[in-house]
Amino acid sequence: DTAVSQTPKYLVTQMGNDKSIKCEQNLGHDTMYWYKQDSKKFLKIMFSYNNKELIINETVPNRFSPKSPDKAHLNLHINSLELGDSAVYFCASSQDRSDGSGADTQYFGPGTRLTVL
């Protein structure tokens, strides 16, 4: 009965490879996100999707391509991995506010630790 789940939890790969991280939420939320946490623990938004539509792309390199097949899933595909991509990636989801002003409290998945060698 996990609310927001991510797979895999750990991902170790070589530079130049392509990899995907999957995210699923069973909360019935409309909005999903990807955040990156660097080695200094700083958290930064990467993408925001609402009802499968991209809302925010925070100047993320186009090697990163999110895909939302439905409201409950937001996957992250990364091409040509670089050393600097090593980080913890968090998926999150939230419900839209009933007044249409934006999104509500975000609930996070357990994170995926990506290590690029």
Add this chain to the structure above:
Amino acid sequence: AQKVTQAQTEISVVEKEDVTLDCVYETRDTTYYLFWYKQPPSGELVFLIRRNSFDEQNEISGRYSWNFQKSTSSFNFTITASQVVDSAVYFCALSEDGYNQGGKLIFGQGTELSVKP
């Protein structure tokens, strides 16, 4: 400009001490939301509280309390009678209103709290 500052990088206390984690934010919006999240050593991000900009009432939840002061743009978090299980990194975050903001969270740098027995 949106910004969240947690000036305390690390805090170390002895069990049963009270501790306050500071958070100062910057925003031009009149409607916004403030959050605190906890990241224990296991790595997940745990939601603690959400406040909107129109509600300056302080909140208490067990040993946790929050002091929101718009006049000083601060949203401080106090743990009373700290316990070893409170050891974690605590993040303050800001979300601005409006659909085009996509609900994104702007995080502070985090404060690492260490509670020693």
